Amino acid sequence: MTRVLVVEDDPQLVRALIINLRARRYGVDAAPDGATALRLAAARQPDVVMLDLGLPDMDGVEVIKGLRGWTRVPILVLSARQGSEEKVAALDAGADDYVTKPFSMDELLARLRAAVRRTEDVPLGAGTTLVETADFVIDLLAKRAVRGGRDVRLTPTEWHLLEILVTSPGRLITQKHLLQEVWGVSQSNKTNYLRVYMAQLRRKLEADPAHPRYLITEPGMGYRFEG
Numbered sequence: 001m002t003r004v005l006v007v008e009d010d011p012q013l014v015r016a017l018i019i020n021l022r023a024r025r026y027g028v029d030a031a032p033d034g035a036t037a038l039r040l041a042a043a044r045q046p047d048v049v050m051l052d053l054g055l056p057d058m059d060g061v062e063v064i065k066g067l068r069g070w071t072r073v074p075i076l077v078l079s080a081r082q083g084s085e086e087k088v089a090a091l092d093a094g095a096d097d098y099v100t101k102p103f104s105m106d107e108l109l110a111r112l113r114a115a116v117r118r119t120e121d122v123p124l125g126a127g128t129t130l131v132e133t134a135d136f137v138i139d140l141l142a143k144r145a146v147r148g149g150r151d152v153r154l155t156p157t158e159w160h161l162l163e164i165l166v167t168s169p170g171r172l173i174t175q176k177h178l179l180q181e182v183w184g185v186s187q188s189n190k191t192n193y194l195r196v197y198m199a200q201l202r203r204k205l206e207a208d209p210a211h212p213r214y215l216i217t218e219p220g221m222g223y224r225f226e227g
Contacts, residue, residue, distance in 0.1 A: 001208065002116055003027040005046035007037040008078065009056055017050065020105050033046070034058035038066050047075060048115050053079040058215050061093045062215075068094035074115035084192065091196045096157040097183060098193075102180060114184035118160045131166045133214055133227055136205050138166055142145050145205065157182060161197055165215065166224035174222040198223060 008014050009032045021028045027068040031037035034055045055059030077090045080101040087098045136147040145152040160182050202209040
């Protein structure tokens with residue numbers, strides 16, 4: 001059973017989420033504030049976290065940072081904040097997706113299924129388990145990245161993007177394909193997700209993130225990995 005931790009201080013929304021999730025055979029725990037959420041996450045080890053940013057005791061971004069200190073569990077933000085700065089801040093802190101309130105339950109459940117898929121093992125091509133460059137090594141089988149002799153901490157979304165790119169070296173992967181594979185959506189207005197995550201990957205892996213050598217942007221089209 002996939003276990004979901006719902007972090008939300010609106011009792012009505014929590015009730016609706018619990019009813020809908022349990023009806024689809026998800027296990028559900030709920031936390032009304034950030035401190036409870038961090039405690040429950042450690043105790044219950046959820047498979048996915050649904051997180052409101054406007055919590056009574058701390059900002060949701062702080063909860064994301066707290067979780068990212070020790071876990072790569074997918075984090076799905078639910079928030080009434082619609083500004084791009086808030087979305088980028090949450091994604092930059094390590095969130096995997098961002099759903100703006102009000103939302104349809106069908107859309108939310110589709111995003112949840114996509115988040116769960118990202119944590120599942122991705123079939124690799126024959127012999128494609130280790131990608132070595134002059135600056136870093138990616139072990140796709142162990143889901144491990146090493147740069148300068150040190151492990152690089154990557155979120156599930158960052159891993160999924162990286163896996164798609166490095167298993168097709170030199171090939172242009174379109175924005176639409178990446179959005180569909182990673183987030184389960186293909187709307188062009190979601191390209192800001194890609195920009196944020198590619199910037200994160202470059203910051204973590206490239207020697208000069210402003211002038212990437214490996215994770216290349218093809219303006220208006222997509223991205224490619226040059227080994």
